[in-house]
Amino acid sequence: MSAYPYQPQSQPGSNTPSMTSLIDPFVYQTLLGVVQRDVTIQTTQGNLRGNVVNVLPDHVVLRVGGSTFFVRIQQIVWVMPS
Amino acid sequence: MFTRINRLAIELPEPEYGDANAAAAVQELLGGRFGEMSTLNNYLYQSFNFRGKRKLKPFYDLVASITAEEVGHVELVSNAINLCMKGITRPGDPDTTPLANGLNKRNTYHFIASAQTALPGDSMGKSWTGDYVFTSGNLVLDLLHNFFLECGARTHKMRVYQMTDHPTARAMIGYLLVRGGVHVVAYAKALEIATGVDLTKMLPVPDLDNEQFDATHPYIAMGLNRKLFTFSYQDYQDIAMIWRGPLPDGSTAEVIQGVPDGGPVPDLDELPEEFAPGVSREDFLEIAKRLQRSAGL
DSSP states (O other), X not given: OXXXXXXXXXXXXXXXXXXXXXXXXXXXXXXXXXXXXEEEEEESSXXXXXXXEEEETTEEXXXXXXXXXXXXXXXXXEEEEO | OOOXXXXXXXXXXXXSSOOHHHHHHHTHHXXXXXXXXXXXXXXXXXXXXXXXXXXXXXXXXXXXXXXXXXXXXXXXXXXXXXXXXXXXXXXXXXXXXXXXXXTTSSOTHHHHTSSSOOOSBOTTXXXXXXXXXXXXXXXXXXHHHHHHHHHHHHHHHHHHHTXXXXXXXXHHHHHHHHHHHHHHHHHHHHHHHHHOOOHHHHXXXXXXXXXXXXXXXXXXXXXXXXXXXXXXXXXXXXXXXXXXXXXXXXXXXXXXXXXXXXXXXXXXXXXXXXXXXXXOHHHHHHHHHHHHHHTTO
């Protein structure tokens, strides 16, 4: 079995590869659903409120005010879309 | 009498993130025994209570002008605390416990008594007290006390600097380390003139070297390690009779009539979860209407 997180979609007729996460795969899928939305992310350190710019299998890219934060998904407790 | 200028002593960097426990530690530099409220109130009362202001004018001028600078320092530390409290909690339906992130922080007063803003107390929540004020009325004793107080304040700043690397806290502490160093030397010079004693030989003078504290370097570059301000448009000029000559770091003392340029006073976000300021959009429009009516518009 490949060690890469990339797994081609098994749906017939679709040739586009999609990524899955080996850790928290369903959290990753859910986060993909809030891209471009304003969210509050509670981490083990505190919270951040901003706009989800991008989601990758192990981190979220969040734009907070004028700054960009890369938040490790493993350190997220919950995400609340605004 | 006092006047007020709507500027901070320096520009404080707006932080990208907050740190409530850093803010709690920084409270020690505000309302602690050796905090800015102590330096302020000590010099304030000593200046009110000065016997022989005309005869000993340079000493009175020194204590009075440093008092005014210290009000600005109280303001600066408070603003640094406020900026460090950014983004700790979040707005939301009360049943979702939006203030939960405040529950396990070092200072719960910040979340209950104030709306995540500074309080006149120390890092453990103990109120500042007038018991910290020493105004014996004896000139040499008060100057010696002030020298000791500034040394203690410096020690506390060096320790809090080493407890947090939050950029806003660091910038504020860096600036105050430089200005505190000036005050230590100012009182040492005042003692030398009052008694003839050379303090650098009498006591193991505390290490006033700021080289190891990177956050001090921009302020040293501005010459703030050798300047004393009168903090008055025309008064307290005789501080120049004390603040003159060479300083322990090799620079030369300089007196500036007036105040430094400083930086803008930061505005603070609304925190609906704290009901602060608690003025809804409807309230705000009503206020605007009342202001217009009272202005006759």
